[in-house]
Amino acid sequence: MKVKAPRGTNDILPQDTAKWQYLENVAKNVFKRYNYKEIRTPIFEETGLFQRGIGEGTDIVEKEMYTFEDKGGRSITLRPEGTASVVRSFLENKIYGKAQPNKYFYLGQMFRYERPQSGRYRQFHQLGVEVLGGDSPAIDAEVILLGLEILRELGLEGLEVHLNSVGCPKCRESYKEKLIEYFKPYLEELCSDCQSRYERSPLRILDCKVDKDKNFLAEAPKIHEEICDECGDHFSEVKTFLDLLDIDYILNPKLVRGLDYYTRTAFEIIYKGLGAQDTIFGGGRYDGLAQEIGRRDVPGIGFAMGMERILLTLEEQGIELPIDESIDLFVITIGEEAQRSAFSYLHKLRRAGLKVEMDYLGRSVKGQMKAADRNNASYSIILGEDELQKGVATIRDMKIGDQVEVELKKLVEEMTDRIEN
Ligand SMILES: [Zn+2]
Ligand SMILES: [Zn+2]
Structure with missing residues (x-):
């Protein structure tokens, strides 16, 4: 049997995890400055949560969820979004009983059964924010800025901010x-999906692919005018x-979200160079969602950012992340006794905070030199x-x-000094 990773998933190997960690650290630093706190929720939930929270009739719920019955007969779904x-x-x-607003961020795997293609996987990663318990427009602007700030710190350029307001259930009725x-008059010309949902959710015609x-x-009435x-x-x-922040x-x-609990601000941040899958992050206000999930009025807004997309965009724009995977010291030994003694120094040097490695496979001195270079x-x-x-060690500066x-006995002290300077 040949064992392979499931279609649409991939391993992130050590040469790439450094990039992921860099990206995560940049984001976490921005979140900290904006006072967003991390929340970690289960990777699977009862299926009903997503049916209500994402909406029956959406592609995600109808076609893309990883849903299964657990051994207790419950319907469980791997989270398709956060x-x-x-x-x-x-x-x-x-x-909701505590001081508001509450500002959260999360990051992690999401799962959707989609056709895998460039920048799209069945297991993919998102980082996102949610602000609950506040409906001030300043929060909307902050959420957009915060996302842009992460991308700016990574060095990304050429991003477009697309903005719309989808109103509220009250004003949307007359718009519908x-x-x-x-x-x-154009009913015949619409695709079959749009024809069948034309009466029920005409807004979704606007973002039909x-x-x-x-x-x-192009001539259809525009919601932000209505x-x-x-x-x-x-x-x-x-x-x-947003003007204030330049x-x-x-x-x-055309930026509409077809479901009733989406309200007011909707936005997408796009990089055209990505082709068909060009949204790096998108989100909006969902003042009706808490009502849908738990019969409570809690305004909310958030975005989700595709981490694979960010890495793809970095590649597309030729941006090298400043990742340093070098080590401080490589210990080369000659003879068994030296190897034993080196092993204890290795530990002392590491405990002092240095990145140190040695050979474990009995390589020749030349082989160990090569390993130090590698x-x-x-x-x-x-x-x-x-x-x-003689009670000494020879230190070789690998660059000069x-x-x-x-x-x-002065080795640890000497090496710590040299590395720190
Ligand atoms: Zn309204
Ligand atoms: Zn259509």
């Missing part, structure tokens, strides 16, 4: 009617805050019988090649 779990946790732990009226280039779509006064005020405040944005009326060691320490007898002898 928001529903965070809102569930907020409600279950009664955080307008859309139904508008699309009536099949119909997106049809001429009549929203109620409260929603309009909120939207113009969000724009004012964030350019493109008003994109590990990008700044120094090598050579320890043989002669040195042991000169060698000095150091007393063994």
Whole structure:
């Protein structure tokens, strides 16, 4: 039997995990400065949570969930996204009774049964934020800025911020009617999916991937021009805050989220160089979601960022992350006695905080030299019988090649000094 990783998954090997850790650290530092706290929710949940929290009739719920029955007969689903779990946790732990707003971030694996392609996997990674318990437009602007800040610190350029307001359930009703009226003469020209959902959710015609280039779509009534006064005020405040932060944005009326619990601000951050899968992060306000999941009024907003997409964009833009995988010292030994003695020094040097390695396979001195090079060691320490007898070690600077002898009892101190300078 040949064992392979399941289709749509991949191993992240040590030469790549350094990049992932770098990206995670950049994000965590930004989260810290913005005072977002990490939340860790289960990787699987009861299926019902996602049916309510993502919405029946969406592609995710209808086609893409990893759903199975556990041994106790419960329907379980591997999380396809992060928001529903965070809102569930907020409600279950009664955080709504405490000071608001609560600002969370998460990162981890998500699972969707999709056709694997460049930048899209069945197990993929997202980092995201959710702010619960506040509906100020300043929060909307902060959430967008925070995401952009992570990408800026990684060195990414050429990003487009697409922005829209999808109003509230109240003002969306009359907009829906307008859309139904508008699309009536074009019904025949719509794709079959859109024809069947035309009455129920006409908004989803606007972001249909099949119909997106049809001429009549460009002329459709625009939701941000139809929203109620409260929603309009909120939207113009969000724009004012973004202007204040010098964030350019493109008003994109096609940016709609078809479900009723999505409200007001919707945004997507796009890098055109990525081709068909060009959204690096997207999100929006969901003031009706907590009502859907737990019958409670809690306003919320968040985004999710695809980590694979970020790494792909870094590659696309030719950005090398400043990753240093070199070690400080490589200990080279000659003879068995020296090897034993070196093993104890290895431990002392490591305990002193240095990155140290040695040979475990009995290689020749030449082989050990090569290993020191392969590990990008700044120094090598050579320890043989002669040195042991004299109570010294030979230190070789691997970059300039000169060698000095150091007393063994001062070795740790000497090496710590050299590395720190
Ligand atoms: Zn409204
Ligand atoms: Zn369509």
